Amino acid sequence: MTHKISADHLSIERIGEIITKGIKLELSDDARQRIIRCREYLDKKIETSDKPVYGVTTGFGSLYKISIDKQRLADLQKNLMMSHACGVGDRVPNEIVKIMLLLKVQSLSYGYSGCQIATVERLIDFFNNDIYPVVYMQGSLGASGDLVPLAHLCLPLIGMGKVEYKGEIISGEEMLRKMGWQPIQLVSKEGLALLNGTQNMGAFAVWSLLQSERLSDWADKISAMSLEAYDGRIEPFLHAVNAVRPHQGQIETAAHIRELLEGSELIKQPKVNVQDPYSFRCIPQVHGASKDTIRYVKSVIDIEVNAATDNPTVCPDEDLIISAGNFHGEPIAQPMDFLAIALCELSNISERRIYKLVSGTRDLPSFLVAKPGLNSGFMIPQYTAASIVSQSKMYCTPASADSIPSSQGQEDHVSMGANAATKLYQVVLNTERVLAIELFNAAQALEFRRPLKSSPVIEAIFEEYRKAVPFVENDQFMAPHIAKSVEFLRK
Numbered sequence: 001m002t003h004k005i006s007a008d009h010l011s012i013e014r015i016g017e018i019i020t021k022g023i024k025l026e027l028s029d030d031a032r033q034r035i036i037r038c039r040e041y042l043d044k045k046i047e048t049s050d051k052p053v054y055g056v057t058t059g060f061g062s063l064y065k066i067s068i069d070k071q072r073l074a075d076l077q078k079n080l081m082m083s084h085a086c087g088v089g090d091r092v093p094n095e096i097v098k099i100m101l102l103l104k105v106q107s108l109s110y111g112y113s114g115c116q117i118a119t120v121e122r123l124i125d126f127f128n129n130d131i132y133p134v135v136y137m138q139g140s141l142g143a144s145g146d147l148v149p150l151a152h153l154c155l156p157l158i159g160m161g162k163v164e165y166k167g168e169i170i171s172g173e174e175m176l177r178k179m180g181w182q183p184i185q186l187v188s189k190e191g192l193a194l195l196n197g198t199q200n201m202g203a204f205a206v207w208s209l210l211q212s213e214r215l216s217d218w219a220d221k222i223s224a225m226s227l228e229a230y231d232g233r234i235e236p237f238l239h240a241v242n243a244v245r246p247h248q249g250q251i252e253t254a255a256h257i258r259e260l261l262e263g264s265e266l267i268k269q270p271k272v273n274v275q276d277p278y279s280f281r282c283i284p285q286v287h288g289a290s291k292d293t294i295r296y297v298k299s300v301i302d303i304e305v306n307a308a309t310d311n312p313t314v315c316p317d318e319d320l321i322i323s324a325g326n327f328h329g330e331p332i333a334q335p336m337d338f339l340a341i342a343l344c345e346l347s348n349i350s351e352r353r354i355y356k357l358v359s360g361t362r363d364l365p366s367f368l369v370a371k372p373g374l375n376s377g378f379m380i381p382q383y384t385a386a387s388i389v390s391q392s393k394m395y396c397t398p399a400s401a402d403s404i405p406s407s408q409g410q411e412d413h414v415s416m417g418a419n420a421a422t423k424l425y426q427v428v429l430n431t432e433r434v435l436a437i438e439l440f441n442a443a444q445a446l447e448f449r450r451p452l453k454s455s456p457v458i459e460a461i462f463e464e465y466r467k468a469v470p471f472v473e474n475d476q477f478m479a480p481h482i483a484k485s486v487e488f489l490r491k
Contacts (some may be wrong), residue, residue, distance in 0.1 A: 001021065001022075001023045001024065002024045002025070002026050002149060002286040003023050003024070003025055003026070003105060003135075004026050004027070004028040004031075004478065005026065005028060005032050005105055005109045006028040006030055006032050006109070006122075007026055007030065007034075007109070007110060007379055008010065009236065010106055010306055010330060011302065011305055012206055012301065012302060012303055012305070013297055015099060015102060015206050015210075015305065016210045017104065019095060019098055019099060019102075023204060024127075024128045025102065025105060025124045025127050025128060026356070026360050027109065027117075027120065027121065027124065027318065031110075031111075031303040032117060033111075034105055034109065034110060034111025035108065035109060035111050035116075035117050035120055035371035036117055036341075037111060037265040037316055037425070038111040038112060038113065038114050038115075038119070038160060038316055039114055039115065039116055040310045041280065041316040042056070042114040042188065042189060043188075044320070045321065046188055048195075049326040053189075053312065053321050054168070056114075056188050056189045056312070056321070059360065062096075062106060067264065069400070072171060074185065074186055074187055074188070074271045075190070075386070076188075076191070077186040077187070077188065077189070077190050077191030078158060078186055078191065079191075079425060080151075080191035080192060080195065081116075081154060081155055081158060081186070081191045081194070082151075083194065084147045084148060084151040084195055085147050085148065085151040085152050085154050085160075086138030086139050086151075087135065087137075087138060087139040087148045087149055087151075087163060088136055088138045088139060089136050089137040089138035089257045090136070090137045091134060091135065091136060091137070092135040092136065092137055092149065092200075093271050094132040094328060095165060095427075096203045096204060096207050097132045097135055097153070097203070098127060098130075098131060098132065098198055099202075099203035099206050099207055100135070100149075100150075100153055100199050100202075100203040101123055101126055101127045101133075101153070103202050103203055103268075103305055104123060104150070104154075104194070104198040104199045104303065105123050105124055105127070105199065106119060106305065106306070107197055107309055108123075108193065108308075109122050109309050109312065110308045111313050111316070112308040112310075112313050112315060113189075113193040113308060113310050113313075113314065114188075114189040114190070114193055114314045115193050115318045116184075116190065117189060118184060119157065119184050119186075119190060119194070121491055122157055122181070122184055123157070123388065123465075125128065125155075125179075125181070125221075125447060125487055126156070126163075128153050129179070130165070130166075131156070131163075131164075131165050131175060132156070132161050132163060132164040133152060133153045133155070133156050133161060133162070133163050133172075133177075134161065134162040134169065135152040135153050135165060135200070136148075136149065136152060136153060137422050138422070139174055139418075139436055140201075140330075140417075140418030141198055141404070141406060141411075141415070141416060141418070142198075142201055142326050142329035142333055142414060142416050142418040142419070142420070142421075143242045143327065143406075143411055143413070143414030143417075144195045144196065144311075144327055144331060144407070144411055144420055145196035145197075145198060145309065145311070145327035146197065146198060146200030146201055146329075146430065147195050147196070147200060147312060148195060149186060149200040149418070150192070150194060150196075150199060150200060152195075152419075153194075153200075154191075154194040154195065155172055155200075156162055156172035156175055156176075157172075157183070157184040157186075157194075157443050158172070158183045158184055158185075158186065159173040159183040160172045160173070161173075161174050163175045164420075165178070185379070185398070188202065189312075189314075192226070192310065192311070192312075193207055193310045194271070194310075194366065195310075196308045196309070196310035196311045196327045197309040197327060198304060198309045198327065198329050198417070198419060199309075199331060200421070201252070201329050201332055201333070201336070201370045201417045201418055201420070201421045202301065202304050202332065204336070204418075204421035204422065204424060204425055205297070205301045205304070205335075205336055205339075205421060205424070206301060206305065206431055207296065207352070207428075208336070208339060208343075208421075208424050208425060208428050209298050209301060209339070210335055210341060211341070211428045211432070212282075212294045212297075212339065212428065213294060213348070214344065214489075215343065215346065215428070215431055215432055215435060215489075216287065216290060216291055216294060218439075219290075219346045219350065220256045220257060220283075220287060221260060221415055221434055221457075221458075222350070222435055222439045222442060222483035223257070223280075223349075223353060223438075223439050223462060224257050224260040224261055224285050225439070225442040225446060225454065225458050225461065225462065226280070226281050226353045226357060226413055226438060226441070226442040227261075227267075227276075227283075227469045228261070228264060228266045228441050228446060228449070228454045228458060229259075229269065229357060229364070229445035229446040229448070229449060230276070230280060230353070230356060230357060230362055230364070230445070231266070231269070231273070231362045232267075232273075232276045232280045232281075233271050233273070233275075233276055234258070234261065234267050234282065235282075236254075236276070236281045236282070236283070237254045237257045237258050237284060238254070238258070239251075239312065241254075242254040242284055247285075247288055247289070247292060248253075248288075248291075248292060248295070249287070249288030249289055249290070249291030249292035249295070250285055250288030250289070251284075251292060251422060252288065253283060253284040253287040253288040253439060254284040254288075257283065257284070259457075260457050260458060261453045261454070261455045261457075261458065262454060262455055262456075262457070263456055264454045264455040264458065265453045265454070266449055266452050266453070266454050266455070267454075269402065269452065270328055273331060273362070277352070277353075277356055279349050279356060280353065280356070282349075283349070284394040285350075286345055286346075286349045287346065289342070289345070290342040290343065290345055290346050290439050290455030293338055293342035294339065295333070295341060295343070295459055297335040297336070297339045297342075300331065300332060301332060301335070301437060303330070304331065304332050308326065309326045309327055310323055310326070310327060311323055311324060311325070311326060311327050312324070313326060313414050318439070321368075328414075328415055329414075329415035329416075329417025329418070329420075330412070330415040331332060332417055333399065333400035333416060333420045334398075334415030334420075336399075336400075336417065336422050336424045337396075337398040337401075339398050339424055339425075340392075340395055340396050340420070340423060340424045340427045342438050343392075343398050343427050343431045344389070344392040344395070344427055344430075344431065345397050345429060346392060346431050346435070347385075347388065347389050347431040347434035347435065348389055348392075348393070350431075350434050350435055350437075350438045351382070351388075351389045351434055351438075351443075353384055353438055354381070354382050354385050354434075354437060354438050354441050355382055355386075355414070355445075357378075357441045357442065357445045358377070358378045358379065358407075358441065360372075362450055363448075364445055364446065365377075365434070368444045368445055368448070368472075368483065369377045369439065369472065369474070369475075371474070373460070373472075375474055375475045376475055377472065377475065378440075378441055378444060378472070380478065381437050381440060381441065381478060381482065382437075382441075383439070384437060384482070385433075385434045385437045386457070388433055389430070389434060390431045391425075391426075391430060392427045392430045392431065394421040395424075395426055395427050395430075396427070398420070399416040399417070399419035399420035400415055400417065400420055400422060403415075403416065404416075429468045432486060432489055432490075433482070434486070434487060436482060436485035436486040436489055437485065439465065439485055439488070439489070440469060440482060440485045443465050443466070443469065443471075444472060445470055446462060446470065448472070464488075465485075465488055468484045468485075468487070468488050469481050469484050472477045
């Protein structure tokens with residue numbers, strides 16, 4: 001299967017499909033023509049004009065006043081690539097690197113960047129052959145584009161940097177030799193086109209959104225199982241009560257829970273307790289708010305992945321080369337901070353349900369074991385969940401509220417969007433872990449309600465889960481069960 005890169009709208013869902021199904025990329029004829037036309041226009045402009053063009057015939061950042069000899073323009077771009085590759089910290093996961101490659105190709109394909117066709121096609125070659133440039137988590141200010149991570153992403157084009165290929169870390173030079181490729185000879189503006197842009201932030205955002213939708217769905221399913229195990233009430237999920245406060249996410253969540261519990265014996269049992277704790281009663285309001293946030297963030301990122309975000313912008317139709325600020329990450333930095341809060345709240349309320357399940361109330365044994373005291377049971381998984389949630393709350397401090405000037409003050413306001421992206425990544429992983437621990441607890445608690453059954457949907461989830469994680473009768477090594485629970489959520 002092949003996806004043709006074009007000016008047609010590229011959805012978040014389609015990106016997920018391309019990545020998960022191993023779909024190859026190919027430039028459409030239209031994209032190819034737009035890239036070639038822009039490059040030809042830029043070459044002619046450089047040849048016929050003595051007017052300085054930022055980053056093309058001048059230095060970068062605060063060095064914008066220094067003109068570069070036309071014979072050294074290629075050297076300028078190579079120097080840019082090398083000098084800006086200053087990343088540190090952990091590696092960006094390969095799955096996100098692959099999304100970066102896709103987004104960079106998409107952005108360059110619009111024909112506003114001035115890249116050579118050979119350069120764009122080589123990036124596609126990386127994508128199609130599962131060549132993952134080694135990119136690092138730290139180093140980007142999220143304003144002059146993602147300069148540092150994109151430098152690492154693109155250095156292998158010229159035979160520098162490192163890549164992972166077939167599970168082995170090798171140099172860019174060795175990779176080219178293995179593939180029988182010649183290094184790309186950069187021309188004017190190309191290094192800047194490759195390094196400017198928001199594709200690092202954007203890739204983290206796309207990945208996080210895909211995971212967020214999955215985890216939001218699991219949060220509903222797992223909370224429904226917890227509600228059953230806790231002998232909770234269905235009334236807070238009825239349409240009548242949610243319709244008078246008609247937030248879309250709230251309405252959707254309440255309907256989803258009703259659907260999940262349709263046909264349950266447990267939910268129909270007479271209830272002793274006239275009211276449930278907030279962590280159960282307010283699932284529509286909390287999960288729903290997170291759904292609405294995910295929806296909003298998705299609408300913003302959708303725009304970003306379908307945009308040209310490097311600088312300067314080359315506009316052949318208008319005969320303009322404009323140095324502006326499309327590289328600035330603020331439009332997606334703030335939403336990524338918002339998404340981190342939304343996901344953290346899914347884990348925050350989840351941990352509270354975990355606590356209630358192990359608290360020895362509503363005829364459930366203390367810590368969900370038949371012989372508490374001799375057994376600690378599920379005491380410590382709640383500790384783990386609480387620790388994770390606390391860490392996520394720290395990560396919810398907005399990165400986008402900060403700015404530190406750079407480049408001798410020329411770049412005097414930055415988005416810190418890359419930091420918003422990497423902390424969002426951690427919150428995604430943390431939320432998944434907490435939900436996995438809730439499922440571990442909910443399945444255990446549900447067993448104490450037998451012989452009554454939950455709904456066919458919940459019982460099907462329970463039965464499938466039991467194939468991976470057993471009932472815990474006496475104390476066991478719990479970490480592997482939690483790890484299996486995380487794996488279960490990824491199926």
